[in-house]
Amino acid sequence: MDSPSLELPRPRDVLSNRTRDADVILPSTAGDVVLVAGLGDSIAADFGAFVVQRSKRDAVVLADDDVRRLGNEPAAWDELGRAESLIVFVGARPTAQRRRELAELLQVARRQPLKLIGVVSTFRVHLDDPEAAEIENEIISLLRETSARVVVFRPGLVLSRNSGVDKFLQRFAPLYPLIPGRISSCFLEGDELFAAIEAERLEPTREPKQEGRAVGSVNRCQTLLGSNRSWREVLAERRAKSPIQAVMTAVCMLLSWLQVGRLIAVLVGLSSRFFPSPRVWDVRTLEPRSISELISLCHRRNLPYLKVVGYNNGVNHFGHRYPGKTIVSTVRCRRVALAGGQTLKAESGATVRRALDFLSTHGLELFVVPNYSYVSLGTAFFVPIHGSAVDYTTVADTIRRVVFYDPETDRIVAADRGEPAYDEHVYNPNSIAVVLRVYLITKPKSGYFVRHETWTNASADSILGALVDSSATNVEIRQASSTSDKITVSRYFKDAGDSASPALELPRDALGRLWDLLEENPLASYLMHAVGRHVVWHTELFLTFEEFGIFWRTHSKLPIRKIQLRFIRRDGLPHSPFRDEDRISADLFLFRRHKHAFQEYLKTTFTTLKTNPGKHSN
Numbered sequence: 357m358d359s360p361s362l363e364l365p366r367p368r369d370v371l372s373n374r375t376r377d378a379d380v381i382l383p384s385t386a387g388d389v390v391l392v393a394g395l396g397d398s399i400a401a402d403f404g405a406f407v408v409q410r411s412k413r414d415a416v417v418l419a420d421d422d423v424r425r426l427g428n429e430p431a432a433w434d435e436l437g438r439a440e441s442l443i444v445f446v447g448a449r450p451t452a453q454r455r456r457e458l459a460e461l462l463q464v465a466r467r468q469p470l471k472l473i474g475v476v477s478t479f480r481v482h483l484d485d486p487e488a489a490e491i492e493n494e495i496i497s498l499l500r501e502t503s504a505r506v507v508v509f510r511p512g513l514v515l516s517r518n519s520g521v522d523k524f525l526q527r528f529a530p531l532y533p534l535i536p537g538r539i540s541s542c543f544l545e546g547d548e549l550f551a552a553i554e555a556e557r558l559e560p561t562r563e564p565k566q567e568g569r570a571v572g573s574v575n576r577c578q579t580l581l582g583s584n585r586s587w588r589e590v591l592a593e594r595r596a597k598s599p600i601q602a603v604m605t606a607v608c609m610l611l612s613w614l615q616v617g618r619l620i621a622v623l624v625g626l627s628s629r630f631f632p633s634p635r636v637w638d639v640r641t642l643e644p645r646s647i648s649e650l651i652s653l654c655h656r657r658n659l660p661y662l663k664v665v666g667y668n669n670g671v672n673h674f675g676h677r678y679p680g681k682t683i684v685s686t687v688r689c690r691r692v693a694l695a696g697g698q699t700l701k702a703e704s705g706a707t708v709r710r711a712l713d714f715l716s717t718h719g720l721e722l723f724v725v726p727n728y729s730y731v732s733l734g735t736a737f738f739v740p741i742h743g744s745a746v747d748y749t750t751v752a753d754t755i756r757r758v759v760f761y762d763p764e765t766d767r768i769v770a771a772d773r774g775e776p777a778y779d780e781h782v783y784n785p786n787s788i789a790v791v792l793r794v795y796l797i798t799k800p801k802s803g804y805f806v807r808h809e810t811w812t813n814a815s816a817d818s819i820l821g822a823l824v825d826s827s828a829t830n831v832e833i834r835q836a837s838s839t840s841d842k843i844t845v846s847r848y849f850k851d852a853g854d855s856a857s858p859a860l861e862l863p864r865d866a867l868g869r870l871w872d873l874l875e876e877n878p879l880a881s882y883l884m885h886a887v888g889r890h891v892v893w894h895t896e897l898f899l900t901f902e903e904f905g906i907f908w909r910t911h912s913k914l915p916i917r918k919i920q921l922r923f924i925r926r927d928g929l930p931h932s933p934f935r936d937e938d939r940i941s942a943d944l945f946l947f948r949r950h951k952h953a954f955q956e957y958l959k960t961t962f963t964t965l966k967t968n969p970g971k972h973s974n
Contacts, residue, residue, distance in 0.1 A: 388440035388471075390415045390557070393423050393461060395454050397445035397476075398518040399546060406550040411558070420457075427460030433468050441557050442504075443474040446491060455491065459498060466502035472557050473499060476549075479510045479542060479579055482642045482653070485632035507556050509549065510579040510652070513636070516546025525594045530604035532591035534617035539624075541639045542661070542682055543590060544582025552580055552657055577652040581661045584640065584682045641668070641683040647703065647792050653684050654790045656763040664790055666732025667707055675889040675974040686734055689792075694718060698798045699756070704734025704791040708741075708751070709872065711796075712862070720798045723748045727868030730875045734791040737782055739970030740898075740933065742922060742941065743830065743864060749924045752782060757795035763788055784931040785969055802850050804829065804860040809845045816908040819843070820901060823923040823940065830863040831923065838916035888973070892917070893951045896968035897942040898924065898933045903962060904940045914957060915950040919943070933966040943971070 390407050392415055394400030404417040416439070418426070425432050433439070442465050446458065465473060475495050480488040492508065499506045513521045521543075556576070595601060611617065621638075628634040642662075644650040654664060663678040668685050670676040686705030692714045695701035700720075702711055708722070708729040715721050725743045735741065736751035737758055748754050758778060759770045769789075771777035781787040811818070822845050823831055830848035848863040874880040888894065899907055911919075920943040926934045933939070946954055951973075958965055 388413065389438050391439050391442045392417045393442065393444045393458075394418070395423065395445060395447060395450060395458055396420075397447040398520060399514050399516050400443075400445040402516040402518050402546050403443065403445070403550050403553065406547065407554065410550075411554050423457055423461055427457060427464055430464045430467070433464070439468075440470060441472045441474070442468075442470055443476065443553060443557075445476045446478070446495070448478045448480060448488070450491065455494070459494065462495065462498045466499055466504070468504075470502075470504040473502065473504045473506050474553055474556065475499075475506070475508045476553070477508055477510050479512050479581060480632070480636060481510055482579065482644065482649070483632060483635040483639065485635070487632070505556075506576075507553075508577045509553060510577065511549045512542030512544040512580065512582040514544050514546050514549055515582075516549075519546060522594075525591055526596070529591045529594040529596065530601040531608050532588050532595070533605060533609040533612045534620065535586070535588040535591065536618055536621050537586050537588050539588070539621050539638050540584050540586045541636060542581040542583070543585050544580055548582065549580055552578065577648070578655055578657065579653045580658055581653075581682050583661055583680045585680065587637070639682060641685055643685050643688045645688045647689055650684070650686060650689055650790065650792070651761050651768075654761060654763055655766065659763055659788060666705060666735035667730055669731060669885075670970070672885045673888040674894065674972065677974065686732060695795055698800075700796045700798050701793065702733050702796065703793055704732060706733050707731060708733065708736075715798055716801065719801050721801045721862070722751070722796065723754045723799055724751045725862050725864055726751070727864050728871045728875075729868075730872065733794050733796070735970065737791050737794060738784070738787065740783065740924070740968055741970070742924060747829070749922070750927075751796070753927065754796045754798075755782075755794050756797055758782075758791060759793040760789040760791045763790070768792065779930055782929055782931065783933070804848045804850060804863045806860060806863075806865075807847050807849065809847075811843050811845060813841050814843050816905040819908065819921065820904065820940070822847075823921060824938075832865075833921040834865075835919040835921075836917075838911050838914045838919065891948060892973070893946045893948045893954075894971060894973045895944055896971040897944065897958075898939045898966040898968065899942055900937055900939055903965070904942070906961065907942065910957075910961060914954060916944050916946055916954070918945040933968070939966070941968075948973075 390404075390413055392400050392404045392407075394417065401417055404415040407413050407415040444458065444461070447454070450458065462473075475492075477492045477495075478485075478488050481492055496506075496508070515522050515525075556578075595605070608617075624634050624637050628638065642653065644653060653662060661681055662684045663681045664684045664686065665671070666686055668683060668687070671678075671683060686703070687707075689703040689705040690707070690710060692700060692702045692706050692711055698720055700711060700715060700722075708726060708731055711722060711733060712725070712729060724741075726741050727743065731741055733751070737755060740750045740752065742750045755773065757770065757772050758781075759768065760781065761768050769777055771781075781789045819833060822833060825831055825847065828847040828849055831846070833843055833845050835843045846865065848860075871884070874884045897907070920941075922941040922943075924934050924939050924941050926932075926936060926938050929935055944954075
C-alpha cells in the first residue's frame, strides 16, 4: 500500500528506478539517509516528513514492494548508497503477512552497516497484551547479533496527520457526549515521538548499566506514553461544525442522559478483564512486571507523563490526583531474597507484608513494623514510614543500601547509607530517582508482650517521658478523641514480665491487624479506602517537643477523632523532617467536614510545621 501524500517533491524511486506517486525522498549527496518502513502504519510517512522538514536530512519512505524486495534481495541494499539508519513502524496489530515481511527485512538489515535500527512498537506491551509482547520479542530476537544500536520505542496512541488514531477520533467526534469523563488513555503527539527517534539517531544517550547483567544487543526500550487524557475531551476537540454532526451530538447527549454511555463503559471494562484489546480504551495505571520494564517507562522523556508509586495508597486511600499523568505502580516488581546474613534484598514493589512473610520462614523479622503493612518498601525510602520501634524509628533507618534509576543521567546507581547519592534522594520529595531495590537489616524473630496503661489528664511532659522510654522495644500512645481526658500508653517488651497479655507475633495493635485483614479482601479493601477518600481526613504532624507542648495544651477543643503518638529520633539526613532534632509523630484522623477548621488552627498556632507528605489526605 503506497504511503499517503506528504506534499513533498516526488523524486525517482531509488529501489525500483521508476517514478511513482509516493512519499519517497531521494538521497542527496551529503548527510546520512534514514530508511523508514511503514509496514502498513501510516504514521511512517509523517515521520519521513519530519526528518526532511525538521532535521534537514534525507529520508526514504519504503513502500510495500520495496520492503519485500529488500527482505528478499540483500543486493538491493547497495542501491541505497549511504543509508545509516532504519526506522521500522510495526503497528499495533500487524497481519501475519506483515510479520513475515518484517522478519525478512530485519534478517537482512542486521547484516548491513547501519548505525541505528529503530523499532516503533506499541505501549500495549505494558497492558499484558500477549500478541504485542510476542511481536516485540520476535524483533529483539532477530536483532541480537547486529552491530547496529537497536532502540525499541513504545508510543501511546499517536496523534499525527496520517495516524489511524487521529482519523478515528475525527470520524467519531460527534459521539463524545456518550463517553464518561473518567475513561481515559495515553495520547502522544506525533512530533514528540518523531523528535525522540531523531534524538536517539543523532545524539545517542549512554546505555544504562544494569548491575553487571548483559542487556543483549537491544540497547534501550523507551516507552513514550503522552498525556493521559479523557476520550471525551479528545473527541470533543475534533468536532467539525456541520449540521449533521450537530444532530448526532444532540442525539448522543440524549442517550448519555439515559446512561447508555456508562453502560458501554462498563461492558468495555468487563471485557478488558478477559481480552487484551479493549484495555487500550481505559488506561490509568500500569504495573510493570520487571525492573527493565519499569526503567523503560521512567526515562527522562516520559517522566512528565507518569507518577511512580508503590502500593498506590496515595490515590486509593488518600485521594491524591495527578491530572494528565498515568500511574505506574511497582507492585509487580516484588521479589525478595536474603543477601547474606540477616540482610533482606527486596525489589521496590515488595510490601512490608510480603517481606514479613518471607522473613518469618527464615526466623527473621523487620526492626520496624508499621500498623498497616500493605505499603511498598520502595516508598519507605521517600516517605517516613514507622511503627513504634525504639531502636530504629522509621523503615528507612534500616535501609543500608539502595539501587535506583536516575532518569536525568540515564544511569542505575547503587548507594550505601551515608554516601552522597543516598543522602541526596532519601526523603527528598523533589527527587526524580526511581527506586529499584533496597537492602534492609533485619533481626531474629521474637515474641512481644504488651502492657497497657490508662492515664487521665496526662501532661505533655509525662507523655514525652513515656515515649522516650528505652526499656521497651516499642512505645505508642493513643487518645480516642481530642475531647477525652484519657490516653492509653502501650509498651511492648520481649520479656513477658508481669504482663497478662499473650505473646504477639508483631509489635502492633489490634487496629493494625484489622486493617491488614480488610486489605486482603477485595470488597472490604474497596470500602475501607472509599471511606478514607470520602469520609475521613488523615494527616500526620512531626512536632518538636516545644510544638508538642503547645499542641497538647490546645488540642482538646479540636474535632479530632483519633490521635496516635510516637517518638522519632533525629537522623541528620539533609531532606529529613527529623534532620536536626527529635520529634513526636502525631497521627490524626478527622471527619472531612472538619478539615478546614483544623487547617486554620495549624496556620494560626504554629509558625512552621512539618508534616508527612505520604500520609496526607487531599
